[in-house]
Amino acid sequence: MTRPTRTLPVKRAAHVYLVRDGHLLLVEERMDDGSIFYGLPGGKANPGETLGDAAVRQVQYETGLTVTDLTFVSLLEGELLSGTRNECYATFGRFTAQAHGEIDPSDPEVVGVKWVPFAQVEGLVRYGPPPECEERNPLIWVPTRDFLSGEARSYYPI
Template sequence: MSHLSRTLPLKRAAHVYLVQDQRLLLVAERMDDGSIFYGLPGGKAGPGESLADAAVRQVQVETGLTVTDLNFVSLLEGEMLTGTRNECYAIFGRFTAHFRGELNPTDPEVVGTRWVPFDEVMALVRYGPPPEVEERNPLIWVPTRDFLKGESRSYYPI
């Protein structure tokens, strides 16, 4: 079987950079191994759902905030977690948006939210094992690092 004939499941997800006073909103989630993971609000798109619609829905659940006026920032795309049970072809959109409301997550996996100064965001990121957790892949965080430096590109191949 040639490399190109494999069929990989598609994973489409969208995350939003919510910014206030040079601080970025991150959500804290408990991972399967019990550790706390800080990530961008957002998540997986449902079948037939646009990335923008997924971003609005997921941010509402994970933060309690209502987001409007989404602006596309970047797309991250490529094969992820090759050789693991979570192997997939990932299409991840990143947006900025206006927001209103109070922080009040209703997602049971979210254990908190935090406004983090730009210069502290990357220090919260945890890389490494377990290997099947995409959020720990350093490539996933390159668009965010660039965004925080004001150097976003529109496309990032994984």
């Protein structure tokens, strides 16, 4: 287990792999620089909230879908964004689930929700600046790459 070298803020988040006919559901969000970010539905856990409960709540908020049969896939853990204003100790849970309902996001940051063929997911991910943004860190996407290839591990040190 990776241990922090100093006291860091803790960030806990959960994301869900929703799969249908070889497609993965991604949300489109507008970044501060105006670009579009494609990511998994999910987000930060509230204080005292389990990662599973956060996953269910955030998927509903970002997509309008209700998820059931939540199943743990993997955990990412470790220091993230070291040397930036957003450095933290991250604990990110990844789950699968069944989705029900109609796509109707209520999160104002979500500008779209789309089913993306597995082969096209990686091409939508933008790595690189700004460095303060964990979504653009390639390490965050390793578990998704493994999941899509059927080789997910249960633990990923960051």
